Amino acid sequence: MMKSQAKLVAALLAGSVSLTVAAESMPGEGVTVQPVQSPIAEETFQTMLVNEALRELGYDVQPIQEVDYSAGYTSIANGDATFMAVNWYPLHNTMYENAGGDDVFYRQGHYISGAAQGYLIDKKTAEEYDIDNLGDFKNPDIAKIFDTDGDGKADLTGCQAGWGCEGVIEHQLDAFDLRDTISHKQGQYAAIISDTITRYNEGEPIFYYTWTPYWVSGILVPGKDVVWLEVPFSANPNNSDTELPNGKNYGFEINSERIVANKDWAAENPAAAKLFEVMTLSVNDVSAENMQIRNGEDDQRDIMAHTKAWIENNRDTFDGWLEQARAAAM
Numbered sequence: 041m042m043k044s045q046a047k048l049v050a051a052l053l054a055g056s057v058s059l060t061v062a063a064e065s066m067p068g069e070g071v072t073v074q075p076v077q078s079p080i081a082e083e084t085f086q087t088m089l090v091n092e093a094l095r096e097l098g099y100d101v102q103p104i105q106e107v108d109y110s111a112g113y114t115s116i117a118n119g120d121a122t123f124m125a126v127n128w129y130p131l132h133n134t135m136y137e138n139a140g141g142d143d144v145f146y147r148q149g150h151y152i153s154g155a156a157q158g159y160l161i162d163k164k165t166a167e168e169y170d171i172d173n174l175g176d177f178k179n180p181d182i183a184k185i186f187d188t189d190g191d192g193k194a195d196l197t198g199c200q201a202g203w204g205c206e207g208v209i210e211h212q213l214d215a216f217d218l219r220d221t222i223s224h225k226q227g228q229y230a231a232i233i234s235d236t237i238t239r240y241n242e243g244e245p246i247f248y249y250t251w252t253p254y255w256v257s258g259i260l261v262p263g264k265d266v267v268w269l270e271v272p273f274s275a276n277p278n279n280s281d282t283e284l285p286n287g288k289n290y291g292f293e294i295n296s297e298r299i300v301a302n303k304d305w306a307a308e309n310p311a312a313a314k315l316f317e318v319m320t321l322s323v324n325d326v327s328a329e330n331m332q333i334r335n336g337e338d339d340q341r342d343i344m345a346h347t348k349a350w351i352e353n354n355r356d357t358f359d360g361w362l363e364q365a366r367a368a369a370m
Contacts, residue, residue: 066098067311067369073099076121079106080229081338082254082330086152086321087125088347090299093319096362097311108202113139116302123301123316125151130278131204131295146306148317152297155323157205157251158290159196159269160260161186165245166267174291175216175272183221186247188239193223197236197248200229205292208276209249212291215275240265251295253326255334314368318361325350 073094077087084104091101107115109132115121117140127136127147136145159174165185166172177183177194186194199205206226213219225232233248233256240246240260250256260266271291274282283289299316306313329346337346351358 068097068099071099073101074121076105076107076112076124083126084343085329090125110135117144119302125299127298127300129296129298144303146301146303150296151299151319152321155295157292160266162246163267173270177221185245194247195223195225197232198224198226201226211277212275253323255330258331311365311369315365318364
């Protein structure tokens, strides 16, 4: 072979190798991703973290679209959106199944585990009146302690309409025969819980629903400022047992937040599918970021800064997800 021909072959081989390496490191190049999430700002951090991982895999990630949960599932099932990082499992099971379930969705792994939720009251009132169970509110005298509008019923700072918790609370008010003594107050959650915190700071009794990860439990600290209430027995639309291994029963199963994607899209994009499966995020990290939002760092640029900081501080973990994703595409 002539020297010039040998150089040409070497150059072509080198180009082939570089293209192969690029394809392996950027398996999502040329593929568009449309993330969706609920309008809850405290769910943006976990969505942005997935977005940043996808970008490092070469995917063209579009700005997040905010939709109600049910609309999010429908848009992913129809292929109008790609994924949602805030599938509350098992709380959202009904919405998930109604939109097509496993036939249309890809869902592997548990992104954020150990998410608790339930009913709480201030510790001072709990100890003064020996209240530790939601069933205690059947007593009109107990209920009146938490009456804020003068109708004689306890006012529960409850669940925003359309969220998964709404169905559970409404189911339990019937199951525990509490309609005559509890009013489920609904509205924009961040606003109504802020009013509840104000009442607590003014020394008034409070009764509310919340979940973790969320900033509320960083201000109203369970065990210090407030206490969880147990429920008389397991009762929820899923007909599941909500008793915990320690024997406590707060009325809600411990949830995970899972990543749900369009099933056909995931099959065509094994790198992203593997990423969705292996990503895991500490519930405490989410709560800490949520507190930054509570403290005023609440616009998209702030939350992106939180996301970038998390990646910088957890680069080995982040790179490990990418390594597994790239391996799945080979």
